[in-house]
Amino acid sequence: MNQSLIEYKECSDCPIRHRAVCARCEGEELDHLESIKYYRSYTAGQSMIWAGDRMDFVASVIEGVATLSQTMEDGRTQMVGLLLPSDFIGRPGRDIAPYHVTAISDVTVCCFRKKPFEELLVTTPQIGQRLLEMALDELDAAREWMLLLGRKTAREKISSLIAIIARRDTELKALLPSGEVSVVLPLTREAMADYLGLTLETVSRQISALKKDGIIQLEGKRKVIIPDLETLMEETGDDTDGGPLY
Amino acid sequence: MNQSLIEYKECSDCPIRHRAVCARCEGEELDHLESIKYYRSYTAGQSMIWAGDRMDFVASVIEGVATLSQTMEDGRTQMVGLLLPSDFIGRPGRDIAPYHVTAISDVTVCCFRKKPFEELLVTTPQIGQRLLEMALDELDAAREWMLLLGRKTAREKISSLIAIIARRDTELKALLPSGEVSVVLPLTREAMADYLGLTLETVSRQISALKKDGIIQLEGKRKVIIPDLETLMEETGDDTDGGPLY
């Protein structure tokens, strides 16, 4: 695999410094992490890790988007994780990867060899604490996703996905959560289908239907304009009033 | 809610002592936990926690089976967690319950008030470590479950559920993983449907079909005899050879 190793930043400059697994580390601990980290980069479409691979490192996504997915023998594929900047890859104490990890845009990750990282986990409790927090957040996300997969209609699934991406984008930009929003879908139709438990044809059809109904507009294939986020939210099947619960 | 408070055991006698969140605690730490714990019991069918409830405690399931579930406005329900003895309820740092928790058999839990527990989490790293381990295990289970919900057929879903229950039972009893096995389903048809993202009619039909095909036999409605676990496994759509990966 043609991974380029680059060394382009200090931890203190790192864009995910305050959100990744290292968020709570300061001073000496951060220096230690800095001394053992290394970078890897992958190009869009490249497989980063294959299910069954031996894992000798853990990593944080710095830039780009990657997916975690499982495939059945006959080829049916289900995405089980969407990895965005600051998300963590790997599990302390495990050395065989259970899922396939794919870069869907150009991706750069910050790696630590597993052994030293596990030692750090014992000596530096704030890393474990942060990891616990992140794992529990992912568990919540997985449970929302289970409701989507098990009970939502195709239209609700697509609406939910667009809403999730829109919410995340507006969150980052600290915009108002309603009014006109435009987002760039970081996924192909096929990747969306794998996320939603649908076929890519159904995804395409439902996007066309939402467009015809004026819920969304398209600019090219990837850019979506949402005239009114509230209206889109009504299509997701979720509580409209249900704000964050914590 | 008619919860009976009982005080029936020492931690050292506790059946989940070595698997729950307290597994790594010894001596003084265990004494401290013992001094602040209290029990609650629920009868089969009873709601333990409602989504949106204020949570002032966390807990470990000692006996019985409970479910975690989400319901949409129009009543569609998806189970997102199955809580067995040693499983943990609640999340440190969160005080509003995001899911509905239901006792599906008589259930006893060991509780800690949230505040003291959170303090312990800071002073006693082994609790946090164990909690991290448990959260990561649940995340893996959730991801398997996502594959089931998103991509498996009704027949594969039912087979998977029976296989999951059978595996867990044989694990506990340390039996051979093949040959004849019999298990008691701890769930009603409706609960199975909520687990699998199906209707209860489909669950019933698929169970009948598996029975007609000789994959399983029934004794009453709840007890299932599996003449050959391997044969059942082939119906799940999973890799037959894929052993545990870690």
Add this chain to the structure above:
DNA sequence: CGCAGTTTTGATGGACCTCAAAGACCGTGG
């Protein structure tokens, strides 16, 4: 026995999948 809850079975329809082909987009090279 009668009743309520659970499960099974049947009939029908619809949402989504499958198979197929055409259209849009993009970079490459003549």
Add this chain to the structure above:
DNA sequence: CCACGGTCTTTGAGGTCCATCAAAACTGCG
């Protein structure tokens, strides 16, 4: 510049799996 191929996307036609609606059978219990 435009033709060309490759990838991604859209659209169409038909079929299937599962949901829905309905009723009957079974179970446990007062």
